[in-house]
Amino acid sequence: MTSTEQQPFLSVRDLKVHFSTEDGVVKAVDGLSFDLAKGQTLGIVGESGSGKSVTNLTILGLHDRHRTAIDGEILLDGTDLLTSTERQLERLRGNKMAMIFQDALASLSPYHTVGTQISEVYRKHTGASKRESRTRAVEMLRRVGIPQPDIRVDDYPHQFSGGMRQRAMIAMALVCDPELLIADEPTTALDVTVQAQIMDLLKDLQQEFGTAIVFITHDLGVIADIADDVLVMYGGRCVERGTKQEVLRNPQHPYTLGLLSSMPSLEGSVDVPLNPIPGSPPSLLNPPSGCRFHPRCAFAEKVPGGLCSTERPALDVVDGRGSACHLPMDQREEFFADFAGSRHH
Amino acid sequence: MSTTTPLLDVSGLTKHFPIKGGFPIRRTVGAVQAVDGLDFQVGEGESLGLVGESGCGKSTTGRLVTRLLEPTAGRISYRGQDITHASRTQLAPVRSEIQMIFQDPYASLNPRQTVGKIISGPMEINGINPTGGREARVRELLEIVGLNPEHYNRFPHEFSGGQRQRIGVARALALEPKLIVADEPVSALDVSIQAQVVNLLQKVQRELGIAFLFIAHDLAIVRHFSQRVAVMYLGKIVEIADRDELYGNPRHPYTRALLSAVPEATVDDVPRERIRLVGDVPSPINPPTGCRFRTRCWKATEKCATEAPPLVQAEGNKPGHLTACHYPETHEATVPAGRLAKDPGAAA
Numbered sequence: 263m264t265s266t267e268q269q270p271f272l273s274v275r276d277l278k279v280h281f282s283t284e285d286g287v288v289k290a291v292d293g294l295s296f297d298l299a300k301g302q303t304l305g306i307v308g309e310s311g312s313g314k315s316v317t318n319l320t321i322l323g324l325h326d327r328h329r330t331a332i333d334g335e336i337l338l339d340g341t342d343l344l345t346s347t348e349r350q351l352e353r354l355r356g357n358k359m360a361m362i363f364q365d366a367l368a369s370l371s372p373y374h375t376v377g378t379q380i381s382e383v384y385r386k387h388t389g390a391s392k393r394e395s396r397t398r399a400v401e402m403l404r405r406v407g408i409p410q411p412d413i414r415v416d417d418y419p420h421q422f423s424g425g426m427r428q429r430a431m432i433a434m435a436l437v438c439d440p441e442l443l444i445a446d447e448p449t450t451a452l453d454v455t456v457q458a459q460i461m462d463l464l465k466d467l468q469q470e471f472g473t474a475i476v477f478i479t480h481d482l483g484v485i486a487d488i489a490d491d492v493l494v495m496y497g498g499r500c501v502e503r504g505t506k507q508e509v510l511r512n513p514q515h516p517y518t519l520g521l522l523s524s525m526p527s528l529e530g531s532v533d534v535p536l537n538p539i540p541g542s543p544p545s546l547l548n549p550p551s552g553c554r555f556h557p558r559c560a561f562a563e564k565v566p567g568g569l570c571s572t573e574r575p576a577l578d579v580v581d582g583r584g585s586a587c588h589l590p591m592d593q594r595e596e597f598f599a600d601f602a603g604s605r606h607h
Numbered sequence: 608m609s610t611t612t613p614l615l616d617v618s619g620l621t622k623h624f625p626i627k628g629g630f631p632i633r634r635t636v637g638a639v640q641a642v643d644g645l646d647f648q649v650g651e652g653e654s655l656g657l658v659g660e661s662g663c664g665k666s667t668t669g670r671l672v673t674r675l676l677e678p679t680a681g682r683i684s685y686r687g688q689d690i691t692h693a694s695r696t697q698l699a700p701v702r703s704e705i706q707m708i709f710q711d712p713y714a715s716l717n718p719r720q721t722v723g724k725i726i727s728g729p730m731e732i733n734g735i736n737p738t739g740g741r742e743a744r745v746r747e748l749l750e751i752v753g754l755n756p757e758h759y760n761r762f763p764h765e766f767s768g769g770q771r772q773r774i775g776v777a778r779a780l781a782l783e784p785k786l787i788v789a790d791e792p793v794s795a796l797d798v799s800i801q802a803q804v805v806n807l808l809q810k811v812q813r814e815l816g817i818a819f820l821f822i823a824h825d826l827a828i829v830r831h832f833s834q835r836v837a838v839m840y841l842g843k844i845v846e847i848a849d850r851d852e853l854y855g856n857p858r859h860p861y862t863r864a865l866l867s868a869v870p871e872a873t874v875d876d877v878p879r880e881r882i883r884l885v886g887d888v889p890s891p892i893n894p895p896t897g898c899r900f901r902t903r904c905w906k907a908t909e910k911c912a913t914e915a916p917p918l919v920q921a922e923g924n925k926p927g928h929l930t931a932c933h934y935p936e937t938h939e940a941t942v943p944a945g946r947l948a949k950d951p952g953a954a955a
Contacts, residue, residue: 309797409886423887424661453660453824455884458868462883480798483870507874524802525872526831528854535809536831538802542767558799 269340270297271474272321272442277334279313279320288546290316292498294334298491300441301468303475305489305506307482307521309543313498314478318444321476322361323351338442357387359442360435364450366427370419370434376403377415380434387438402433406463425456432463439471446478461488482521486510491582494518497544497554504583514585516559519598537601553588561589561597612687613648614786614818615672620645620681622667626892640891641667643842644681646918649786654812654819656833656850658826658865662888663839665822669788672820673707674698685786703733706779710791712771716763722749722774723759729781748777752807769800776807780815788820793828805832826869830854835927838862841899842891844918848928858921858928858935861900883946898933905946906934 279291291313298304308314319325321336323343336343338359343351363369371379380402381395390398396415403411406429419427428448435443445464449457465488468475477488485492485506492509494502494517502515513519520539526532541558544550556562556570565588577586589597623638642664649655657665670676672683674690683691685701693701706729709715716725726748727741737744746756752773763771772792779787792808793801805828812819823829829836830850837847838861846859857863864882871879884903889895898916901907910933920928921935 309799425887453888454826454868454870455660455864456887457870458881458883461870481870482798482872486872486874487870510872510874521798522872524799526802526805526827527871527873528827528830528866528869532831532850535806536802538806539799540803542769542800543797 271300271339272298272476273335273337274317274321275335275337277317277320277336278332279316279325280331281329282331283329283547286547289498289549290546291320294495294498294500296493296500296503298442298474298476300474301472302490303468303477303488305485305492306476306478306495307480307485307492308478308495309480311497311543311546312495313546314495315446317495318361318446318476318478321444322355322359323348324361353387356383356435356440357438358440359444360438360440361444361446362428362431362435362448364447366424366431366451367419369431370427372419375416375418376422376430380415380430380437383434384437398437399433402437403430405467406430406433406436407459408433424452425459428452428456428460429463432460432467436467436471436473440473442474442476444476444478447480448477449484450479450481457484464488482510482525494521497549498546499554499586500577501555501587502585503577503579508583513598514591514594515555515587516561516589516598517555518585519601520558520560523601553586560601561594564593564597565589614651614653614686615649615820616682616684616687617648617672618646618682620668620671620683621679622664622671622676623679637892640842640894642671643894645844647837647844647847649818649820651785652812652816652818653835654821654833656829656836657820657822657839658824658829658836659839660824660865660888662841662891664842664891665824665839666790668839669707669790669820669822673705673788674702675707699733703729703735703782704785706782706784706787708772708775708779708787708789708792711795712768712775713763713795715775716771718763721760721762722754722766725763725774726777726781729778733782735782744781745777748780751780751811752777753803767800768796769803772796772804773807776804776811780811780817783815784817786818786820788822790822791824792821794823794825801828808832826854826866827871838865841888841894843899843931844929845900845932846928846930847918849925852925852928856924856928856938858924858930858937859900859932860904860906860934860936863936880942882942885946898931905943908933 274294274296277291277294281288281290294317306314332344377396377399380399384390384395384398400411400415403415408414408426408429422430449460479485489506492506493500496517502509502518509518513522523537524539526536539558544554550557552571552573553575562570569588575586575588578584620642621644622642623640625635626637627633628636645668657668659665671678678691682689690701723745726745730741746759749756754770754773793804796804811817821832833850835849836853837844840861846862857866864884867882886903889902895902897913898911901911916931916933918929918931921930
């Protein structure tokens with residue numbers, strides 16, 4: 263791959279995650295590679311069942327080890343997480359890497375105060391005293407913008423509003439200054455004005471601590487706001503990657519183009535119907551052959567020899583930019599311009 | 608809108624949910640003021656969008672209009688007929704003309720019934736026998752919503768989320784309604800599927816001339832679907848206008864902040880300014896006095912705390928553009944720098 267300058271902080275190489283179920287093997291992630299440097303944000307976009315969440319549970323080692331077959335390599339600062347023992351992982355989780363989830367209410371314990379839950383993480387990893395860790399919890403709550411943190415530290419999660427719970431969870435994730443933060447749809451359940459607050463907060467904290475962030479979302483608008491690089495997933499595979507500007511301005515994969523053109527915007531014409539992607543996301547139990555997007559692709563017929571349905575397109579990445587599509591690059595520009603013509607204003 | 612009787616006319620609509628408490632005798636100790644004095648109309652074949660954040664009362668409004676909830680006060684009239692407190696029998700003919708589409712396509716279809724049974728249910732209840740029989744009508748409806756009529760005997764679990772929502776649409780269309788209340792009809796669907804369902808609803812609205820009360824939190828989708836849009840905040844309508852007016856010339860500070868907070872999937876060269884709203888939406892149990900938005904508003908004064916601003920046509924507004932604010936925004940209005948965030952969507 264390309265980053266020759268320095269060792270990336272997080273490096274995922276040809277990751278495969280397969281689950282065996284009663285109905286057969288689910289290939290949730292099927293050959294995924296990416297790098298992430300410190301202080302950078304990688305946005306992973308995909309629909310339900312695209313494998314974006316599974317990827318990140320696997321990074322943290324939160325998958326069910328008995329039912330999952332994993333292949334590939336996940337290097338965090340040089341340590342291979344896939345060959346690490348549970349005990350080694352425990353030392354890393356909450357300390358060096360942390361995660362925030364979509365549903366803050368379900369991720370916090372209803373029986374313990376917010377302060378206890380935050381200070382417990384700190385105590386476990388630093389061995390600090392109860393008093394020290396409580397002070398630390400108050401400080402973290404202040405930093406994430408909870409008003410009156412010295413009082414609210416003794417509240418239970420149900421006493422917090424949705425936005426405040428999400429903040430508390432961020433405080434808990436960041437209490438040990440992790441170097442890697444994985445955020446799985448952290449703003450999806452929130453209203454837009456609160457979502458904007460949380461994203462500002464994450465950006466401020468990243469600037470302060472130099473955290474590397476993997477941000478998983480289905481919302482390309484959120485990606486445009488927070489990510490540096492973007493990875494688009496479909497059916498357990500990466501179909502396109504590049505910088506935010508490259509992917510959103512000049513998508514190279516028909517799926518990315520389809521996503522962008524199916525979204526209504528706050529500007530532009532409203533008289534033309536939206537341009538949806540036909541069909542629905544594939545089942546990973548029995549995924550389509552060849553390119554997994556071909557049954558829904560508007561351009562599959564333009565590729566000679568039915569290549570799209572027989573052969574998996576390679577993801578060629580040059581300087582972090584690439585896409586997995588059989589359509590020749592020079593033809594894409596032309597076809598895509600016609601297709602997206604109605605969208606540009 | 609014309610001067611003729613609107614299809615749906617709502618005035619002073621209020622719903623307070625009582626809070627019970629106390630021991631040993633449980634009394635009403637307070638009320639959640641979910642909806643507080645709404646006035647709006649929906650014309651024949653028109654689509655009115657209702658936007659707002661969670662807890663603003665938009666879903667409650669939908670349920671009041673369909674009479675799934677009993678209003679505390681106010682008046683709902685349908686084609687000039689007062690249905691606010693109409694009895695079940697009085698409501699029966701109206702019910703068939705007002706239908707609803709729900710948010711969750713998994714919870715709103717009975718898993719034990721076939722698609723045919725689900726869609727013909729409304730006809731059965733209302734004793735309607737279309738010419739050619741119910742089954743033929745159901746097959747026709749399946750075709751309209753873009754499903755295979757051969758799927759008549761299948762069960763909901765055999766369909767994907769988007770297809771299920773189509774079944775919900777077919778059921779709503781079964782009685783040839785005049786008004787459909789759609790409560791977040793696409794928010795549970797994947798992005799690539801949302802556009803399919805929005806297009807379907809738009810086709811239905813245009814071709815069958817059905818009026819819509821379209822409830823959603825996604826401002827871009829509401830803009831795409833609705834001719835007029837009402838913005839709600841904490842149980843009140845703060846602004847209502849024609850679509851282009853509302854999105855192009857928002858006069859209420861909340862509308863402006865809300866629009867500026869929507870993340871757009873474009874990378875701009877010039878940073879978009881985003882208004883930072885501090886704090887959370889206050890509790891509807893004990894809403895702020897006066898203007899309910901004042902606790903988060905950068906323009907609030909003494910007057911806002913004492914006097915609730917009426918929903919009126921602010922100076923310089925087009926007819927039909929109503930704003931509930933003492934100090935309506937203008938295009939050039941400046942927001943204090945502390946409340947602004949540069950949109951990082953801009954190219955670095």
